[in-house]
Amino acid sequence: MEPVELRRAVAAGRVTASEMGLRVDEVTVLHNSDRVALRLIPCDALVRVAPLPQLADSEFEVEVARRLVGVDAPVAELDPRVEPRVQVRDGFAISLWTYYEPVGSEVAPADYADAFARQHAALRRIELAAAPHFTDRVAVALREVDDRSRSPELSDADREFLSGTLVELSAAVSDGAAGEQLLHGEPHPGNLLNTRRGPLFVDLGTCCRGPVEFDLAHAPEEVGQHYAGADAGLVHRCRALNWALFSAWRWRGDDQMPDREHWRAAGLERVRTVLDQCGPG
Known part of the structure; x- marks a missing residue:
């Protein structure tokens, strides 16, 4: 603000x-x-x-x-x-x-994965008819990218790249998912507090439906190695999709993220880097 x-x-x-x-x-x-x-x-x-x-x-x-x-x-x-x-x-x-007083700075990968497992198990026990699908989030991001009035400073080349990436990765993640459920939606390290009660997730308004790999892709790469049954390839595609979503938000004309100019360039670069790591297809 x-x-x-x-x-x-x-x-x-x-x-x-x-x-x-x-x-x-x-x-x-x-x-x-x-x-x-x-x-x-x-x-x-x-x-x-x-x-x-x-x-x-x-x-x-x-x-x-x-x-x-x-x-x-x-x-x-x-x-x-x-x-x-x-x-x-x-x-x-x-x-x-x-309010929870933070304890330490980072949650260990094994503890992060355990918190994920308990969170996902709890999410399977509740019903939220209003929860969107992760593809709904992609659709909102595409509207921002494809509408020049909403993202006026995005170059034509980057607009085409970002739009195509969002479409193709959304389809790839949907096709590759073996099952879907309610998710946190954005459980990155900034949304997992290390407290005296153990790791606690915050910012729950991003809850959506999709594969658990969509959640795991927000965490450090080591976390997925401790999560039983995770599809490593799908986690990687989801990570690329998450960076594409992040980049789309940064190019909105009304985005208020601190240091926005840096993250506009860094986000696009990160999308390209993760896509290269995914390899052909």
């Missing part, structure tokens, strides 16, 4: 938590992109604040969290001191979560 919008988001998060009975003397911004994550002190709550157009996404994330906690999934929980729903204030969608 831009500085003016960020100040409004912080104020909305602070006031909402205070009105729900939580003491807020200090607010720390933990993450700032299209939505923000705030740590409130001394109540030690985590608040997610998103622009109101993302209200449905925020409500979906809260619903996913509620259901997964009920089946003992390794996920971050909503704050038990307040009503488990999204609040609306000053043009923002606001949800309150438990």
Whole structure:
């Protein structure tokens, strides 16, 4: 968020938590992109604040969290001191979560794979009719890439490359998947916290349907080696697809990721590198 919008988001998060009975003397911004994550002190709550157009996404994330906690999934929980729903204030969608103090910096590959196995098992125990298929995400990315008004700074050559890559990899992953289920959707290392309770997944609003390899492709390569039954070739194709999706988001005219210019170039280069590693076909 831009500085003016960020100040409004912080104020909305602070006031909402205070009105729900939580003491807020200090607010720390933990993450700032299209939505923000705030740590409130001394109540030690985590608040997610998103622009109101993302209200449905925020409500979906809260619903996913509620259901997964009920089946003992390794996920971050909503704050038990307040009503488990999204609040609306000053043009923002606001949800309150438990804050977990990080322990160490990285989750070991074997522990990462174990968290995946437990998360996927829990996801097989719930029903989420609203969860999209991973190909729906690809379709949204294609609209951004193919529409010059949405991605005006993307060159014609890169537009053609990125569009073709998204189409071909989406088809290749769909054809190669032996089975599909509910997934986290974006379980990269930034979305797996190392806590005293063990590894916990966050940012649950990306939940979608697809092969487990789509999730594994977001993690370091060593993780897949510890996940029983994973198709290494499919993981690699999914990794290339994930980088193509990442690149598509960076070229949106309204993308707000920090250091966007760097990631625009780096993302495209990473797509090409991973595709080369996939080999012919």
